Amino acid sequence: MAALTERLVDRRLGFGADEPYVRERDLRVPLSDGVVLLADLYRAPGPLRPRPTVLMRTPYGRDGLGSIIGSLLARRGFQVLVQSTRGTFGSGGQFRPFLHESSDGLDTLAWVRGQTWCDGRVSMVGPSYVGHTQWAIAPYADPGLCSMNADITASEFTSTFYPGGAPGLLNLATWVNQIGRQERIGAVTGFLATPVFSRRKRRAVTSQPLQAADVALTGAPVVFWRDFVEHAEQPREFWAPAEHDGFDAAAMPPVCMVTGWWDLFLDRQLVDFTALQRGGATARITIGPWTHGDRGSLSTIAHEMVHWLGVHLHDGEHDERAPVRVYVQHADRWTDLPCWPPPEARPTEWYLDADGGLGPDRPAGTPPPSRFVYDPADPTPTVGGPMLQPPSKQLDNRGVEARDDVRVWTGPPLESDLDLLGPVSAVVYVRTGTGIGDVFVRLCDVGPDGTSMNITDAMHRLVPDREATAPDGTTVVRMTLSPTGYRVRAGHRLRVQVAGAAFPRFARNPGTGERTATAVDGERISYELLHDSEHPSHVVLPHHP
Template identity: 40%
Template sequence: MGTPRFDLAGRAIGLLVQRLLKLPPATTRDVTVERDLRIPTHDGQTLLANHWAPAGEAASGVPTVVVRTPYGRTGPLDWLYGRALAERGLHVLTVSCRGTFGSDGDFRAMRHEREDGLSTLRWLAAQPWANDVVLTGSSYLGYTQWAIAADAPVQVKAMVPHVTSARLALAFLRPGRFEMETLLGWSVSTATQERRGNLWRALLGIGRKRVQDAMSTLPLVDADTAALGHAWPFYQECLHHDQNDPYWKNEDHSPTVGDVTVPVSSIAGWYDIFLADQLRDFQVLRAAGRDAHLTVGPWWHAHTGGMAAVLGDTVGWAAAHARGTEPPRKPPVRLFVMGVDEWRDFDEWPPTGSTPQRWHLAPGGALRAGTNPSSPPTSFLYDPAHPTPSLGGPKLEARGAGPVDNRELEARHDVLVFTSDVLDADVEVIGEVTAEVWLRADRPSCDLFVRLCDVDERGKSLNICDDLVKVAPDGITKVTVDLSPTAHVFRRGHRIRVQVSAGAFPRFARNLGDGGPPHKATELRTTAIDVFHDADHPSAVLLPRFLSRPAG
């Protein structure tokens, strides 16, 4: 075992993390740590790991939490996983992924996580201090859980994936559409994270402008070089291979989600970049009859509320499974309903009891229940030289994420806005949100971005959910957009608003309009777009109107 950590700084950090995240009280502040343990892999490489534990007799017979990460084993990870969980009576093994922070090999995102994860568990089974295992972690750390979940050995008793999915980055690789901000930002972050002083550079925003400028690079294939000075393998792989490409077959673990028999507690956020995929993973588990639970809070990817939830479930629900004791009661589905700011429990996702209600786009920027007998289309121009900006919503980093005031965006000439009358009763929307928009464009390719907003009595317009699809128009074309799911109450006195535009940059790379491969395009072309809203072309947003409140 390691040396007890009696340092005052460590104890102070433990208290700070507890208060910030509102964690359960620590059972001890005396913990031990062994650093740079060597774990052999199936192919002769070595992974480095740290082992945290409560000091003395408190470490005997308690579960082991495994966290596998490409982001290092010191700093915030020490506080959030190693120290925080050890102070709550658990062994913790934090393992650096292949090619990161001293582990052998080259880091190829998503490439080695299954075999390296199974190698880690085989090594762990031979350690005298190891007992039954819990898998936990956020984002990429959650993906490392899914990579081994279907083949997990019997000592794995529970897993708590947070803001993640079984196919991770493939969610951003729909054909013809490229999520620039996330993919380039993460590529630059992982490429530079081991440079001296990088954490402070990131916190101070040093280098952010260079990355932002690089997102405007044409062709897109050169953006990583503009940001880093050289090409980066993961970015190039994402540009050249969409989610349907067999290239990703071994990295896509979504086909095996139904085979996972380990109890799973999924923690998600309404503004998280992986929300839709995480909900699908949960639905697959439930359809297979597995012990699966879902919590969705009002969080974005880097929100501390979600981190508090995953650590709380690890210490309570998951650790109880590993100890063989009765875990705390969890409903199958627990959702935070925005607008009224309350938690509600349900039996499934999406909840039963909702009815799709069509809100039609109408002339003059109206949004109403009925269709329009006849009306000319509403038109706008999209100019990729001055692209419609992205604002709020799902983002990889916390800066600017989540619900924000959209009024400045809605004042632009390239954003159409359709707004309902003032509501005379609450409108509860819980479930999948869809838009059907009829459009015509004068270019062979365009994008369609649709966003749902809640407008309060003062006119403040907060984004609720949205998405973007690539369109190859053929005359007047009906386009379906599956907005991100939500649970929200539009309060009486508020108004419902729908935005329609042709981009959200840099969250999504610009569509230049030529219809060719987006990573090769260089010529900027303005696109004229007509949005139809008559009886023959009834553009609308379909809201899952919830008609009754369950007990929760």
């Protein structure tokens, strides 16, 4: 059965003939604090001899994803060690996500290099959390890694956990459900969007206080969830052991990345890639029309991994492709670029006007601001976007845009196709009654039939003592929306929407200044959005010729 499954995987991913291998299970890896982690070794049959080794450290078990990647690479002639991280699937200690991966990973790396079957050369692979375990090692390894395949992941997680300062509630609830139940029901099953789980998740994310939502979600307390909500107001301080974005790019190994326009780590991954490339590291990235773990991305991830390892462990030849390869959505084409951001993209400002229009002309005069009221008892709902589970990607936003707590600005029909490729940003001048509030900005593609499909967005949580606020209470909110590769077709219109929530993708703002973990009461927030000559709210779009 295993051999049949492997042949099906190879066929699905587009691989040809394979090589035989053996799998040695439950190798014991002692750490410096006395904890023992378990690992499986995939190697060539016959006597052991020193060979380069691929290391994969995963919290999701050595079967499932671990065995798929381990056996896939072993059938391509690589020696692979797949290790269960601390506190998962037989490994000792307590699983505290992200907090132990650097020390545990460096101990593991030293152990691997001390084995008779390793020649000292080590590369690392794996997506998502597994990719983050690479970032926890690579900047500190001495001698360094030979290479990394860090897919759909990032060097730090705070900006993804708390985008713009607002806790990313729904995606974290999805992940907590998996890690809180995976050893009881299986790692893969934990990610399935079953009706029972969907109902449980809805109850959990709408419950208050949020610090107890883990019990509603999984049936038991989950330490990571408590860490997530308890430290929402000062996240960087608590998650410092998991932040590896201060790396020296010149000392990093060659890094290969795959991600998607709808992946929740896209923003940070492109920051990492840009830092690597500008700092002199060897780096390449592929960005497709995918969500996190999208089936459509699997073949690309697998082939990039095999190629990169072949170059850096087996002295293979580079394929000479460009450092950046991106898919332009709705143009249905791949584009190669020398770097990120695209050097040919022209930043173009589109201004919000008093009549609900959107265009290149800077506003004149002093028209009254646009107003709305946000109610934490009925927060503006989530529609699409970079979600771990459907409904994700693009959805019709008309229902949300018709609400009283959303304001929209729409441009004229385009005379020709408009390709957007690169960073997107926004500057919004806003006043709230108390200085508290969330600002959600979204760019949409409005078709001739009126459908309004989201392209990209961002969230910013206003914290009074951290904002630059004018004497009249106006705050200039400068936001970085997720980058995009997208064609807005001729006859379509661009639209900007602004709201005070996108719930439950982001945790609701109680409006009281209470802590995220313990808030149970709520107060409405009155918003004024300014768009006059002194307060020219606008978005900046990357026009790519």
